[in-house]
Amino acid sequence: MTAAIDVHGLSKAFGDKRVVDDVSIRVEAGRVTGFLGPNGSGKTTTMRMLCGLLTPDAGEGTCLGLDFRRQSREIKRRTGYMTQKFSLYEDLTIGENLEFVARVYGLDRRRQRVTAALDQLGLASRRNQPAGALSGGWKQRLALAAAVLHEPSLLLLDEPTAGVDPKARREFWDEIHALAAGGLTVMVSTHYMDEAERCHDIAYIAYGRLMARGTTGALIEQSRLVTFRAEGEGADRLASELAGRPGVEMAAPFGSALHVSGVDRAALEAAIAPFRDRFAWRETRPTIEDVFIHLMNRAEDNFA
Template sequence: MTAAIDVRGLNKSFGDKHVVRDVSITVEEGRITGFLGPNGSGKTTTLRLLCGLLTPDSGEGEVLGLNFRTQSEAIKRQTGYMTQRFSLYEDMTIEENLQFVARVYELDNRPARVAEALRRLGLQDRRSQLAGALSGGWKQRLALAAATLHEPRLLLLDEPTAGVDPKARREFWDEIHSMAADGLTVLVSTHYMDEAERCHDIGYILFGELIARGTAEEIVARSDLATFNAEGPDIEQVARELEDRPGVLSASAFGAALHVSGTDRPALEAAIAPYRRAPFRWEEVKPSLEDVLIQLMGRKTDDRYAS
């Protein structure tokens, strides 16, 4: 398959803060790649570097077959960017916003393009409604319609479903997968594990470094993580008692269940041994993506403070 993005050695600093550190990434056309990482990890900066909104300090490669350092203007014309904060005009209607975007891009056949965007995103019946009066889910649809009105080849989504209800999130992802099936390449930053697992592949960024890359299944398989699930009374107290034990990388309560994970199986089993009795019920389970990312975060933090 053809690579929509093939960039190597990407770096960006703001003053003395090194925000993106030697990131190299390849993304094939028509793929949905998710970027995960805590706030301040460099996800948004990486997205903006790739689409030409920011100039890198160093790095080389191609985006959409163009040199991403010297042809950033051409890349931007073929890229859609949906920001986390709603950035359209709230005192204009849905249709007026799309008409304005069409004029900004100097698109031909603007009425037909706007009509098609309204139809595709299910906005026809609300076309005369002010954008500022829309709920979060409808604002999200409008923003997506605006970001794809010029038929980009690359779509960047920065925390696109923050504050949106589950039904609207599901409909949004269904639309994104439909667009990707038509050849659109999508990069999306998210905090939601279920959304990350809906991506074709993911990258985990921490302290500006890309520390994990692949499908969710590949990242879990490479983790060498052992995970046990326990159910029983006062499970929160058990979690607190286990979290500082040798061999335990994480111990998290989920309602009446407890997830305990570690990479040193003998030490982990020794830590949970006193609790493997009634009334607790234990079983070994497959690690979740969240378990693995917590492990990666802890390991990288330890390496950072040790250096």
């Protein structure tokens, strides 16, 4: 498959803190890649370097077939970038915001393009509504419309659904997959595990270092995690008793049940043995959230 992004050794420091440290990543064209990691892990910095908004300290490679260091101006024109914070003009209407964006890009057929974007994202009936009066979900639709108005080949979304209700999040992701089906390559950072599972593949970065890369299923298999689920009265309150025992990497309530995970099966079974009679235990497949907590626990905080 053709790579929309193929970079190696990407690094960036601010002062004495290396925010992105020797990251190499390849994203195939037409894919939706989830970019995950804890706050401050370098996700936003990485995306800004890929689209030419930040100059890397080191790294080589291509973005949309162009040298991402020397041809950043052209990459910018072919990339849509949606920031985490709503960045359009709240005192302008939806239509006026999109018309302004069309002028910034110097697009032809501006009126037709704006109308098509409004229709595609269900904004036509709200065309004359001020952006500042929109709810979070509608603001994100407007921001997405602005990001794809110039028909980019690459779309970078920085936590696009933070603070958006579940229904609006699902509709937003339906739009993302519709765009990808049309050939657009999408990289999206998120903290939501259900969103991670909707991506074709995932890149996990922690404190500047890329720690895992692949599909959800592949990352679960690669983690070598063993997970047991306890059910019964008070099972969810067992976490504090198990935390810190040999073999237990994490113990987390899931509703009224408890997930206990680790990579050493024998040690993990020994840790839960004293509680076998009190609860119903069964081995279960680790969730992607289990895997990310496992990775986060093993990451070294470069800002500590």
